[in-house]
Every structure is written in C-alpha cells, then in structure tokens.
Amino acid sequence: MRVLGIESSCDETGVAIYDAEQGLIGEALYSQVALHAEYGGVVPELASRDHVRKLLPLLDEALADADCDLASIDAIAYTAGPGLMGALLVGASVARSLAWSRGLPSLGVHHLEGHLLASMLDDNPPEFPFVCLLVSGGHTQLFEVLAVGQYQLLGQSLDDAAGEAFDKTAKMLGLAYPGGPLLAKLAESGEVDAYRFSRPMTNRPGLDFSFSGLKTQAITTWKKSSQSAQCAANVACAFEEAVVDTLLIKCRRALQQTGSQRLVIAGGVGANRNLRQRLRAVLGKDQVEVFYPRIEFCTDNGAMIAYAGCLRLQAGQCDELKINAQPRWDMQSLPALI
C-alpha cells in the first residue's frame, strides 16, 4: 500500500509518500516560520491562507521526489487534529476531496500519534511497549505506549508546554521568533553554575509537569541582572538545564513506574541537543534504550502522517465521506490497531 500523507495542523505544510514495502519514498515541506516571525507568533488566519497557496505545489514536489504519479497512490492520510481549526481544514478538505475524486480510501490521522510513531521511520525502530515523552511547543506529555492505538497518558504539563516556555523565555531575552532553538544555542555559551532554577514538581510524586513558574523565575532573574550578553547566556543555560533536568527526572520515574526499558522522544523539543545527550547518558546507565526520530521528523512533517495513516489504513480503517477536522482530540480515544 502506498499512502500520500498531508500535514497542515499549524505553521508547516508537509506532504510525504510512504510505501508499505519501500518505506518513505518522497517528501516535501514548507515552513511558514518567516511569515509569522514579524508577528511574534503563529497567526492562525495567515497560517490557513498560506496552506491554501502551498499545498498543491508541495503535492507536486513530493510526487516528483518519489518519482511516482498520483495513479500509484492507494490511499490518503491527513492530519485531522489536534491543531488550528482553519489550518487543519485546508489539509483535510484537499485530502478528503482528492481521495473522493479518485475513489481512494482516506483517513484523518491524530497529529500526536504521528509524532509518537515518527521514530518507527528510522532504521532502528523501537519495539513496543515503550514510554514516550512528547515534548513540543504545544504539548508536554508522557505516554505508556503498549501498541499502535494503545496509549496511556501518564502525565502532562498543567500549564505551559516545555517548548512554549522555551519560546516565551527566549522572547523575554530579546531573541527572535521562534526563540526556543536560539535560546538553546545561547545556552551553550552560558556559565553552568551562574544561576540555578528550580525543577518544578519533582519533589513530589507524580508525572505531571509545570513550566510556567520556571519561565517566571528566568524573567525575574534576568530583570535583576546586569542584562549583559553573558547574563542572557547564563539565564538561558540555567533555564535549559532546569527543563532538561525536569524532563529527565520525570522520564526516569515513568520508566520505573511502567517497568519499561525503552524511551522514545517525540516532538520539536526532541531536537534539543542537550536533552538528547543528557537522556542518553543518564538513562544509558539504567540500561534504558533512548530513541529519537531524526531531527527533521521532530518538527511537523508529512512523513509521520503518511506512516501513521498507512498503519491504520492497512488495518482497514478509513473515513466517512466527511471532512474530518478536530482542533481538540484526545489521543487515548483512538481505536487500537488489531
């Protein structure tokens, strides 16, 4: 089965083609980051408008990349949610209509399931069961993953997502949008012991997170400082250390609680180098295997949607004749793959 995957839940338009026998055979991605940068954040209406302009040219590009034509596509998968309603509707409408016009099955895929399964696209994919830390600008969640479609939420952020805290702290330090990756870069030149921020919610049991206080701590420290370039780097460094440490502590707890020996990192913050190194170094000593998707699959992309869609379409799941877009959608409500 050859599946065309379409992602348009936020500010990236992604298209990819996944073949059940050959693997990922073509992809194309367009990021709207420059469009939103001057507004200091994603403007949903502008995001939707841009998806409309970019999606079909990207379809051409992905098919060309795969060196195949539309006639070889057996099914279409698209992100049905969660995400920005207007943005989701563009991908869902094009995908569902395209499928209908060619008499193909289609399926609305859960965006986070796409992220969660993105590691499976690698040469050395994790086996089930595993613990997954889903960490991005929109989510910070720990799941126990027993199989495709069998997800148990272990804990999540009660306020800001980790990536959101990164971006907001970066903005406060005067970094350009989106600031998270720039803050991580700045942190590299920070003095590790200059400041120490708290590790929120680690001194009590449980697997929930809270990053909003940490962000406030960073802002307060910055305002009291001399606000030199080195101070900014030091605040960035202390902030990143605190986030990474907190994530590490909770991941370890989740692994202990579930008895799992495998941890999968998914989502945009999974591209953070410090996080990758620390998790592997510390958890390696516990004999835990840590899996990351390749960097380009940490952020939003069509490949993960094509892949997740392919698994479910192969199992016989498909859409009704409706355009399926759900801005809020609990991943635990997904059917198990039998």
Place this chain on the structure above:
Amino acid sequence: MKLLAIDTTTEACSAALWLDGEVIFRYQVAPREHGNLILAMLDQLLAEAGVTLKQFDGLAFARGPGAFTGVRIATSVVQGIAYGVDLPVVAVSTLATLAQRAYRESGAKQVLSAIDARMQEVYWGAYVLDESAVMRSVATEVVMKPEALQMPKEGRWCGAGTGWGTYEAVLSAPLEGRLDRVLGALLPHAQDLAALAVVDLRAGKGVSAENALPVYLRDNVAQKPKPKT
C-alpha cells in the same frame, strides 16, 4: 458540456451539476456543517445523474468573498478534486452568484450585492445582466463600511444579500428611491454559480487546480506588534 459547482462561503452549503443545460442541485442552509455536507452532496448528485467525474469538462467554486473558513473549504475541496481528476477550475465571485440568483428568482437585471462581513462592514459589488442572461460586474468588489460605499448615480436596482438585511436603511438612502426590491436574506446558490461558470469555462477561462485560489477582500487580518520604544 458538464460542469460541477460548489459553494460553502456563507451559511448556505450547495452543490450543483450543470449537465448540457440541465441542472440538478443540493442546497441546505447549515452554518458550520459545510465540511460534513459538501462531499456527500456531490456524491449524491453524481449518483442521481448517473455520471462520473471523468465525464466532466470543468469545476467551479465560489471563491469568496464570504466567511474565511467557508471560502477555504470551497477552495480546498475544488483544488482536491481538480488535482485528483485533472480538470480546469472556474473561480466565481460569491457576490456575482447572489446577483445571478436575484435575477433567477425575481427577474432583477441590475443588482447590488452585499454580504454582511461583520466588523460593521459589507462585501459589496454591482452587477448588470448581459444579453446572454449572465450577471456582469460593473464595479470593483470591495469590503467597506456601508456608509462609505460609492452608490450608482443612476438606474434602478435590486439589493441582494445579508448586507442588505443588516444595513438596509444605510444602503438604500443614497439610492433616493431607485431601489425596486430588497432581498435581504438571499444567500448564494451553486445553481446560479454554475450558470455563471459555464460561460467562463466555454470562454477558456478555467485555471489549473493550484491556481484555484480564494478572494477574501479583507486582507488586513493581523496586527504586527508595535516596535518597543
């Protein structure tokens, strides 16, 4: 000639097939249900007519102005189908579609279309019927406060659309009695869209799927943050 037309740009959702002069359609006033309805409408129409998409010569869609989300559903659906079966697409103004409906239902030959655009504005256009019974735009379509519109200086007119429903007093005053009729609840219908589109399709004005794009009229939709002083 066979043409398929859809409109999802206002509270109404409709689809029509123009089959060598015969028209069949589905029409439903169903706010926020367009995504659930539009493909099923098309599917039913094809079954009813016993035709397949391969037999069509082109597609048409209401390209706006209208509700942003609805405008995008129409655009994206038509893009998906056109890409899927490689058919040319005709983009038709929602305001012209309203004017065409006003002609079909009430015989009006000069129509001022207005759709309530919220924010105390209307989407606005002026249309005159040509010799082939097709509404032609005679003024640039705009989004504007009703009191700021340039009204025609002569001729007798029909007002059509929800903009008239909301702002009838303001809109009719400058016409000084040259308003024959107001259809203040009129919504666009794919049947009329098809009638307009057939003419353009015959004239070779169809475009490829990726060039089937919306017209919002309201383009200033986000405020840039003010630079810190």
